[in-house]
Amino acid sequence: MQLPFDNSYARLPDRFFARLAPTPVAAPRLLKLNLPLAQELGLDPAWLASDEGVEVLAGNRVPEGSEPLAQAYAGHQFGGFVPQLGDGRAILLGEVVARDGMRRDIQLKGSGPTPFSRRGDGRAALGPVLREYVVSEAMHALGIPTTRSLAAVATGEAVYRETALPGAVLTRVAASHIRVGTFQYFAARQDLDGLRMLADHAVARHDPQAAGAPNPYRALLEGVVARQAALVARWMLVGFIHGVMNTDNTTVSGETIDFGPCAFLDAYHPGQVFSSIDHQGRYAFGNQPRIALWNLTRLAETLLPLLAAEEAAAIEVAQEVLAGFAPRFEAAWLGGLVRKVGLEAVQEGDGDLLEDLLLRMAENEADFTLTFRSLADAAAGPGGEAAVRALFKDPAAFDAWAPRWRARLAQEGRAPEAVRAAMRAVNPAFIPRNHQVERVIAAAVQGDDLAPFEALLAVLARPFDDQPGAADYALPPQPEERVLATFCGT
Template identity: 50%
Template sequence: MYPMKKLDQLNFANSFARLSETFHSRLAPTPLPDPYLVSFNADAAQLIDMDHGEAGRADFAEHFIGNRLLPGSEPLAMLYAGHQFGHYVQQLGDGRAILLGEVKNKAGESWEVQLKGAGTTPYSRSGDGRAVLRSSIREYLCSEAMHGLGIPTTRALCIVGSDQEVYRESIESAAVVTRMAPSHVRFGSFEVFYYRKQQAPIAQLADYVIERHFPHLAAAPDKYPQFLGEVVARTAQLMAKWQAVGFAHGVMNTDNMSILGLTFDYGPFGFMDSYNPGYVCNHSDHGGRYAFDQQPHIGLWNLTALAQALTPILAVDDANAALMRYEAIFGEHYLELMRAKLGLASARPDDAALVEKLLEIMQANRVDYTHLFRSLGNFDSAPGAENPRLRDQFIDRAAFDAWAEAYRARLQAEQSTDAERKERMDRVNPKYILRNYLAQVAIRKAEESRDFSEVERLLALLKRPFDEQPEMESYAALPPDWAQHIEVSCSS
């Protein structure tokens, strides 16, 4: 068995630090007093070959709050810009995150290790460079929840807290979440140089990303158009996955868009409760720019901004050709995912209409999105079966009955077997999601009494969102009334 490593044995490589300081600023994290471990994710530690027992070290928290540097790391803050709520902001950069470097594991994979909340950087503007316990718990849990759902995402290694006060809407305590990704390069990493009219760094950064993450393109004569094409495809597929699971990101600025198609920079996210295509999870998004049903459009809008930033190194016609593929890729992948959610084993021309009609009556009846699709696995397709537990989720039962007849006919047309269909559906329709009220309960316990048991409970639960977990049945219940009053914003 391959031996796991101690903290001072991690195999740091730090390729981004080898780029010139045009792309980053070198600096160490700002220390925080009296750090304590909030939670440790053994699954993420496995990705960098870290011995799980290292979390018990007396100095573990010191390393992952930034008070002591990990041997071999070369801390830096990355430069980027971006469009925020549709308006270009000329310099953003890591204002509170510091990249320690990348660790190469035994499989040859590289994982960048970043401390989020590690203090001010040259890109902090007027910010304090800190994260709070509340937002750190939300990002930590949601990144692992998304991984459990099979959606590309950054990962979270641990949260370390400190009693140092941080001022947001009220006084809160500081925390640092350690997140990991193959790369933290984002759309805005290219935009900053385009708007500065610096062509050389655009080509250098593109070559760097291609060499490390798209090596099959490195020798291609048209590597830049192909690179954009792959980013378009990954982003389209990511948007389809978000829509299929009912996830709203909340702040789809171009600086929050991963060049690798990962779910990135968790803030005021939300999983829908009752189905509402106009759902806005971000209390700061007064115009609804990043509403749930706008996400596919914004994905393309952001890709267009990236394509424009790449025009110094590729032809406009090539950029447009890559962007033209987006809608087809999104539509095909989304319909494929929704077919799976309905347990359909084959593709038929009327499937899109079947999906759209279900969503229409779910919206009209304010039916819970996750609960409905999970329970739909129990649909009895026998002629005349009434499915009372399903139809009782609808105020307009006649509307459900009409749809159920069309669904029954569709299942019979492909000779579907209920037991086999339910098994397929339960593999793609989660029973458990990170509803905002569940995160809020964990946050409240953590803030009020330094009780992190609910964080640990949710972390374990959300690793297996499709599995029946009888001892956790209450976590699959519909949200309580008070959950309607939870508000999350950009500070979340």
């Protein structure tokens, strides 16, 4: 089978990437194929699961039409600038135009060393591959823009980190892999022609309407700012912590990318950090909007030569666009929160009402997901409040807040069952809880048992539905199950 590649990025000049094929592996074995995603992409799942298809997914065979390459980019990592990063363990096989008419990258992650590997082996361990598969597909089911996972393949080879681990390759699908760091790569080299070509490519791919704007590059920046503001708000509305919001992990497409030390809140606290490498809390849950704006400011800096002929005028344009981030984020965040508590429209005072709830949740270690899900039953009548009260160390904290909430619900006058249904449609019962993700990884890595992985995926595919047989997946961890640190996949 010939994959229907149409590789626009590969038509850019060679200084945008390094051309090379993936490094073959010893004994490729298909672990998981995302059948619905394959069909969305217009690919034949039966062929992908065949011996020939698995060789492509492992990097042992380069399919016809592919133009494999490793992309160049730079980035700020925890605030420090690195002028050259690039795909150190990933190869972009090419692009396909899916059934919906949208262009998608198909990339192999863990496919061997590249010129950007910085002495790394270019490989991926099985655990991080399964983590990304689980979390990215869960994010998609939650309605959050994200890269997707098409397949996971075991390599039959060990990778060496602190110890020997089974190796794997993830096939990642993305609207593109263009990052803030990609723009920084050309800006750092004062390569204005390269920067302009990249911006034009990004406009054509992600903001085609911007091509006709009076200032296309301003319109591009406005599009990226709007998408990132909406994305971070949607992360936070489900308690997601990215964990490593470096500029090389910030996409211009507005998709979530890279699921290394990511995690989901159990007990709510805005200062929560899980990443083992985030020692200062730079990427804590509540810091994510501020960091997103910081990253977007770095993007705006790279675009200054394109925004206006004079630097002062360019800075003014950039500042005007960046000033739009905060109101966009606040509207998305507050608008999402009011829906989570059963309200249809934001009114004056709602921000204070919701901030008070979050403060009480933080002080009482209330589970983020279960609090909002249980509120749906409480909205149907006071008899449903017991489950919410039980989540607070001091139930009186909830009792003091609930009358204000009920009074606000009464102002809208909707039927209690309608409110309950609307709340259940936006408050998931099931998220990829950290201890469950670790459990399925341990089963696969230590016992070659993928049954827990498959079971978790099936539950997370329907996050808003009642699943009586899956009730345990909705439970927070027991004290001995708590995950205190998550780790980067490299």
